[in-house]
Amino acid sequence: xxxxxxxxxxxxxxxxxxxxxxxxxxxxxxxxxxxxxxxxxxxxxxxxxxxxxxxxxxxxxxxxxxxxxxxxxxxxxxxxxxxxxxxxxxxxxxxxxxxxxxxxxxxxxxxxxxxxxxxxxxxxxxxxxxxxxxxxxxxxxxxxxxxxxxxxxxxxxxxxxxxxxxxxxxxxxxxxxxxxxxxxxxxxxxxxxxxxxxxxxxxxxxxxxxxxxxxxxxxxxxxxxxxxxxxxxxxxxxxxxxxxxxxxxxxxxxxxxxxxxxxxxxxxxxxxxxxxxxxxxxxxxxxxxxxxxxxxxxxxxxxxxxx
Numbered sequence: 235x236x237x238x239x240x241x242x243x244x245x246x247x248x249x250x251x252x253x254x255x256x257x258x259x260x261x262x263x264x265x266x267x268x269x270x271x272x273x274x275x276x277x278x279x280x281x282x283x284x285x286x287x288x289x290x291x292x293x294x295x296x297x298x299x300x301x302x303x304x305x306x307x308x309x310x311x312x313x314x315x316x317x318x319x320x321x322x323x324x325x326x327x328x329x330x331x332x333x334x335x336x337x338x339x340x341x342x343x344x345x346x347x348x349x350x351x352x353x354x355x356x357x358x359x360x361x362x363x364x365x366x367x368x369x370x371x372x373x374x375x376x377x378x379x380x381x382x383x384x385x386x387x388x389x390x391x392x393x394x395x396x397x398x399x400x401x402x403x404x405x406x407x408x409x410x411x412x413x414x415x416x417x418x419x420x421x422x423x424x425x426x427x428x429x430x431x432x433x434x435x436x437x438x439x440x441x442x443x444x445x446x447x448x449x450x451x452x453x454x455x456x457x458x459x460x461x462x463x464x465x466x467x468x469x470x471x472x473x474x475x476x477x478x479x480x481x482x483x484x485x486x487x488x489x490x491x492x493x494x495x496x497x498x499x500x501x502x503x504x505x506x507x508x509x510x511x512x513x514x515x516x517x518x519x520x521x522x523x524x525x526x527x528x529x530x531x532x533x534x535x536x537x538x539x540x541x
Contacts, residue, residue, distance in 0.1 A: 255342070255346055255505040255507065255518065255520075256503075256504060256505040258342075258343070258346035258347075258350075259346045259349050259350045259353075259503055259505050259520050260350070260502070260503055261350065262346055262347045262348075262349065262350025262351060262354075263349075263350035263351075263353055263354045263503045263522075264350075264354075265350070265354075266350060266351045266354035266355065267354045267357065267358060268358050268426065268470055268472045268474070269357075269358040269361040269362050269426060269470075269472065269474070270354070270357050270358055270361060270497055272424045272426070272470070272490075272492060273361060273490075273492055273493075273494060273495045273496065273497060274492055274493055274495070274496045274497070274529065275496070275497050275498075275499065276288075276317075276496055276497070276498045276499070277499060278319065278498050278499060278500040279499065279500060279501065279502060281500070283319075284318060284319045284320065285316060285317070285318055285319070286316070286317045286318075286319065286498050286525070287314050287315075287316055288314060288315045288316070288317060288496065288527075288529065289312060289314050290312065290313045290314055290315050290529070290530075291310070291312045292310040292312060292313070293417070294308045294310070295308070315496075315527060315528075315529055316527070317496060317498050317525050317526070317527035318525050318527070319498055319500045319523065319524060319525035320525055321356075321360060321523070321524050321525055321526070322521065322522075322523045323353060323356045323521060323522060324519055324520065324521035325348075325349040325352045325353060325519070325520045325521070326517065326518065326519040326520075327345055327517075327518045327519075328510065328513060328515050328516070328517050328518075329341075329345075329515055329516045329518060330513065330514060330515035331514045331515055331516075332514075333515075334515075334516065345518065346505075349505070349520040350503070350520075353503055353520060353521075353522050355474055357497070357522070357524065357526075358472060358474045359474045359476070360526045361495055361497060361526050362426065362472070362474055362475060362476050362486070362488060363476050364494075364495045364526060364527070364528045364534075365377070365380075365476060365486055365488045365490075365534060365536040366379075366476070366536070367379070367528050367531070368380075368488075368490075368494070368528070368531060368532075368533075368534045368535060368536050369412075369531065369532065369534075369535065369536070370531065371536070374479070375392070375476075375477070375478055375479035376392040376393070376478065376479055377390055377392055377476075377478050377486060377536055377538065378392075379536065380397075380478075380486065380536035380537065380538050381397065381405070381408075381409070381535065381536070381537055381538070382396075382397030382398065382399050382405065382537070382538060383397075383398070383399050383400060383401045383402070383405050383431070383487060383537040383538050383539035383540075384397070384398075384399025384400065384401075384402055384404075384405060385399070385402065385404050385405055385408065386402075386404060386405035386406070386407070386408030386409045386412075386535075386537065387408055390478075390536075390537075390538035392478050392479050392480035392484070392538075393480065393481070394480075394481075395480045395481055395482040395484065397538055398480070398482060398484055398538050398539070398540060399538075399539070399540070400430075400431070400434045400539060400540055401427065401431040401434050401435065401487055401537065401539050403438065403441075405537055406425070406464060406465065406489070407465070409489045409535040409537060410465055410467065410489065412532075412535050413489065413490075413491065413532075413533065413535065416532035416533065418491045418493075418530075418532065418533050419491060419493075420466070422491055422492035422493075423466075423467045423468075423489070423490065423491050423492075424467065424468055424469075424470060424489070424490060424491075424492075425464065425467050425468070425469045425470070425487065425488070425489045426469075426470045426471075426472055426475065426487065426488045426489075426490075427469065427470070427471055427472075427475065427487040427539075428471070428472070428473070428475030428485040428486070428487065428539065428541070429471060429473060430485060430539060430540055430541055431471075431475075431485075431487050431539050432461060432471045434539075435462075435464075435469070441462070441464060467489070475487065475488070476488075477541070478538060480538075482540075483540065483541035484538050484539070484540065484541055485538075485539055485540070485541045486536050486537065486538060486539070487536075487537040487539050488534055488535070488536055488537070489534065489535045489537070490533055490534030490535070491530070491533040491534065493529055493530050493533055494528065494529060494530055494533040494534040495526060495527065495528050495529055495534075496526070496527050496529050497524060497525075497526055498524060498525045498526070498527070499522075499523075499524045500523045500524060500525070501521070501522055501523035501524075502522065503520060503521070503522045504520065504521060504522070505518070505519070505520045506518075506519050506520075506521075507519075
């Protein structure tokens, strides 16, 4: 007697298939990245080691050529930036069989979306925190190299909250000048602001004009989190904008260039599942391994703004 064709297959029986989870998590991860899409990336996948040495050559100058004389040779002792791959983050859930049996399929969608969001948020947070070291800052939450969001000139002092002020047009223009003075290229710049600063910008007429929001009726969200363009610099909003250690709630807006920092990715986001008989459930884990490092100190400016 023929058994028929009603076979139990991977499609009908397995809710937790690693390939499916991986695809959904990677999609969610990419969708939620903001800062990681704005800076330099280095692919270190499949390579051994925990340290990456990145050459940091010195800019040269042009020399006037005089007749019947040799060219002026330029020689400099080049330096390097060392990036350590020391950040390993994971997101894990143990889904018991009773949940798999009774829950709607949308539960898996929530877990994959949540895993991708959590890992993307962590990567972005680590990158934005590099703003603590810009302009000679100490690399701590004190932001000793930051400036006031009110004017872009007053030094921000976390302990006394000196210089804390809502983001202004003057501060943006002064910060752009700082990049110009440091000979930072005009292209590939960005301005990342917290939601509070987006609220401020939306209340200033200059920033709601066509020059800022893009073409009328157009969709200006070209990249994740992009809300517009000011003075030729794309503006992005993220809830990950760093928090300082001052006595008053304070966030950081970061104006920078792509070469300000680097993200070295040794292991991309992956998903793994394992059935745990002792718990009668499936262990689901997503993780990623990477490192972040500031590359050019003068290629970013931190501005202290209210939370």
